Amino acid sequence: MAAVLIQDLTKEYGTGLVAVKALDNINLAVEKGEFTVLAGPSGSGKTTLLNMIGSLDTPTSGQVLVHEIDIAKIDNRRQADFRRERLGFIFQSYNLIPVLTVFENVEFPLTLLKRFSKDERDEKVHRILAEVGLESLAHRRPGELSGGQQQRVAIARALVKEPAVVLADEPTANLDSVNGEAILDLMKELNQRKKITFIFSSHDRMVIERARRVVRLKDGRIEGDEKRAG
Amino acid sequence: MLIQMALKNVFRNVTRTRITVLAVFWGVFFSMLADGVNKGLEWQIGNLLIRTETSTIKIVNRNYPLDELENPLDYPVREYEPIVGFLAARSDVKAYSPRITFHGSLSNGSDEIRAIGLGIEPEKEDKVFDRSGAISQGKYLVSGEEGVLIGSDLAGLLGLRVGDMVTVISQAAEMGTNAYDLEIKGLIQTGNPVLDSGAFWIPLQFTQDFLSMTGITDIAVNLGNDSRILPFQSEVRKAKFPDKLKVFSWRDYAKDFIELVAFRKRIINILTTMILLIAGFGIMNTMLMAMMERKREIGNLMAMGVRRNEIVRLFLIEGMMIGVLGSTVAIILSCIVVYYFQLQGIPLGGAIQNALGSTPIAGKFYAYLDPVQALFYYILGIVIAVVSTVYPAWKSAKLQPVEAIRGIGGQ
Numbered sequence: 252m253a254a255v256l257i258q259d260l261t262k263e264y265g266t267g268l269v270a271v272k273a274l275d276n277i278n279l280a281v282e283k284g285e286f287t288v289l290a291g292p293s294g295s296g297k298t299t300l301l302n303m304i305g306s307l308d309t310p311t312s313g314q315v316l317v318h319e320i321d322i323a324k325i326d327n328r329r330q331a332d333f334r335r336e337r338l339g340f341i342f343q344s345y346n347l348i349p350v351l352t353v354f355e356n357v358e359f360p361l362t363l364l365k366r367f368s369k370d371e372r373d374e375k376v377h378r379i380l381a382e383v384g385l386e387s388l389a390h391r392r393p394g395e396l397s398g399g400q401q402q403r404v405a406i407a408r409a410l411v412k413e414p415a416v417v418l419a420d421e422p423t424a425n426l427d428s429v430n431g432e433a434i435l436d437l438m439k440e441l442n443q444r445k446k447i448t449f450i451f452s453s454h455d456r457m458v459i460e461r462a463r464r465v466v467r468l469k470d471g472r473i474e475g476d477e478k479r480a481g
Numbered sequence: 482m483l484i485q486m487a488l489k490n491v492f493r494n495v496t497r498t499r500i501t502v503l504a505v506f507w508g509v510f511f512s513m514l515a516d517g518v519n520k521g522l523e524w525q526i527g528n529l530l531i532r533t534e535t536s537t538i539k540i541v542n543r544n545y546p547l548d549e550l551e552n553p554l555d556y557p558v559r560e561y562e563p564i565v566g567f568l569a570a571r572s573d574v575k576a577y578s579p580r581i582t583f584h585g586s587l588s589n590g591s592d593e594i595r596a597i598g599l600g601i602e603p604e605k606e607d608k609v610f611d612r613s614g615a616i617s618q619g620k621y622l623v624s625g626e627e628g629v630l631i632g633s634d635l636a637g638l639l640g641l642r643v644g645d646m647v648t649v650i651s652q653a654a655e656m657g658t659n660a661y662d663l664e665i666k667g668l669i670q671t672g673n674p675v676l677d678s679g680a681f682w683i684p685l686q687f688t689q690d691f692l693s694m695t696g697i698t699d700i701a702v703n704l705g706n707d708s709r710i711l712p713f714q715s716e717v718r719k720a721k722f723p724d725k726l727k728v729f730s731w732r733d734y735a736k737d738f739i740e741l742v743a744f745r746k747r748i749i750n751i752l753t754t755m756i757l758l759i760a761g762f763g764i765m766n767t768m769l770m771a772m773m774e775r776k777r778e779i780g781n782l783m784a785m786g787v788r789r790n791e792i793v794r795l796f797l798i799e800g801m802m803i804g805v806l807g808s809t810v811a812i813i814l815s816c817i818v819v820y821y822f823q824l825q826g827i828p829l830g831g832a833i834q835n836a837l838g839s840t841p842i843a844g845k846f847y848a849y850l851d852p853v854q855a856l857f858y859y860i861l862g863i864v865i866a867v868v869s870t871v872y873p874a875w876k877s878a879k880l881q882p883v884e885a886i887r888g889i890g891g892q
């Protein structure tokens with residue numbers, strides 16, 4: 252069973268003459284535990300595709316199955332529940348909640364799941380913060396951290412609930428190369444250790460080279476798909 | 482978690498929170514002050530009328546005019562002994578005073594001033610209105626003795642003192658003008674400007690002779706309690722008296738004043754509503770701004786799986802906290818202020834006196850703190866804050882996650 256199965260997916264923005272095909276008949280299967288990068292120039296549809304997989308946006312036609320759930324066919328509330336249970340997001344601009352501390356930001360997705368006791372949450376948060384090397388900053392606010400540190404928090408937040416799929420839209424684009432590499436190594440390591448499926452986008456060659464599978468997009472179409480060893 | 486986040490959001494933008502909290506604060510604070518003034522005015526007018534002019538009720542001829550321009554002597558109660566008997570036998574009657582109220586004037590020999598004449602039985606009048614306690618100079622009337630008591634301000638206007646002689650003049654048209662010289666026994670200061678600057682008291686029997694009549698015009702009755710007015714009215718109606726009678730309460734008499742207060746109340750209600758509306762719009766606007774600012778954050782929350790109704794709740798809780806904050810401070814402060822003026826009163830200077838208009842209040846104005854009303858405004862303040870947040874909350878929840886995330890420079 253594929254973690255993500257995309258069939259004949261098309262996304263158009265606007266209608267009639269001004270319609271833009273952001274995605275044009277995409278077919279793609281991502282297996283569980285894969286570490287896949289969506290590569291391609293600006294405007295090629297990377298973000299749009301990630302949003303479709305994340306049920307943040309609705310397809311014009313076609314299907315997106317995540318763990319066999321057709322996410323476009325379920326209502327808002329169940330989409331929200333689907334995201335809270337199965338998905339982790341990492342954004343280019345970190346998107347941490349500024350009023351919460353690092354610890355609280357990471358704890359937040361667990362709180363939403365409602366099935367963990369405070370002790371369980373504390374334990375999980377401490378563990379993941381240790382894994383991303385941020386334990387000492389647990390009580391700072393996001394505004395008091397560097398970009399690289401904030402993105403580590405975002406990764407910890409996306410991973411703490413051990414979701415089925417982590418979607419990361421240009422997670423290193425706002426970071427310098429040293430920090431970018433470190434973040435990528437971290438993501439890769441967590442992917443291997445936890446067997447979590449990673450799909451991320453990038454147009455940074457250094458990043459793309461480290462991926463095990465590269466799906467190349469251009470003008471909303473898949474132009475290439477190569478897999479390579481670790 | 483939502484509550485914790487909402488609380489943190491409240492303290493996130495101090496300027497914005499200050500605006501919204503202040504909006505609630507002023508709305509509630511102003512409403513409370515306005516209500517305190519109104520209730521104080523109403524209570525004070527009623528109290529003063531009861532204490533000095535009307536007592537709880539008055540028994541009069543059925544056609545007796547409440548209009549001051551008409552002559553009460555045209556509507557006398559000719560046989561009042563049966564009424565006095567009726568009153569004396571009732572346990573709910575604390576005291577009563579048969580009187581003659583007439584239009585007259587006083588003259589010091591050179592100046593003549595119009596005034597209300599009151600023919601009274603001194604002891605009975607004293608029991609109802611404590612006139613002897615209101616004597617500022619001289620002595621109270623003794624029954625069987627001739628003499629006059631004059632409102633202290635009226636005496637001042639005429640340059641009269643205790644012991645002076647004054648000419649009492651009646652202007653009952655049918656009897657022509659009638660004048661009589663009387664010695665001033667005392668000056669009366671009731672606190673009611675209508676009486677203090679425009680009334681005099683003479684013995685009832687003398688008044689009857691003077692006006693050549695045998696009856697009276699009204700009997701003031703102290704029932705001690707407003708709740709007894711209605712039953713009393715119906716009992717008087719049931720009992721058969723030689724004259725056709727009517728019982729009016731201090732409220733009927735105070736109608737003009739109370740209407741004035743009611744009018745003022747309407748104006749204040751409109752003002753209060755406007756202020757509260759403005760407060761509501763202020764909150765709505767600032768919350769909309771907050772929503773725009775947090776667009777990306779909202780999208781991010783949605784991406785993490787926060788449901789739309791939870792986004793709505795997040796905003797409503799924030800609104801409620803703002804409401805609680807503003808309303809609590811406003812209620813505490815306004816209660817202190819109003820209660821202070823309830824105890825201490827506000828000395829009436831020119832401006833305030835003018836603002837009060839022709840209300841029979843002199844000396845000090847007292848506010849009145851109504852705890853039920855305070856509770857009402859407290860809750861109202863919170864409700865307004867929450868209601869004003871409904872639209873921004875709803876708008877936030879309606880955002881599409883993608884749009885929200887793209888919000889400000891996001892990808």
Ligand SMILES: Nc1ncnc2c1ncn2[C@@H]1O[C@H](COP(=O)(O)OP(=O)(O)OP(=O)(O)O)[C@@H](O)[C@H]1O
Nearest residue numbers: 264265271273292293294295296297298299300892
């Ligand atoms: N909301 C929208 N309305 C109209 N067109 C849109 C919208 N969002 C994206 N597009 C268009 O869809 C196409 C794909 O955009 P997308 O953001 O997915 O590209 P991308 O590969 O993520 O680019 P980048 O590397 O710059 O982030 C572009 O042509 C873009 O202009």
Ligand SMILES: [Mg+2]
Nearest residue numbers: 297298299892
């Ligand atoms: Mg993009």
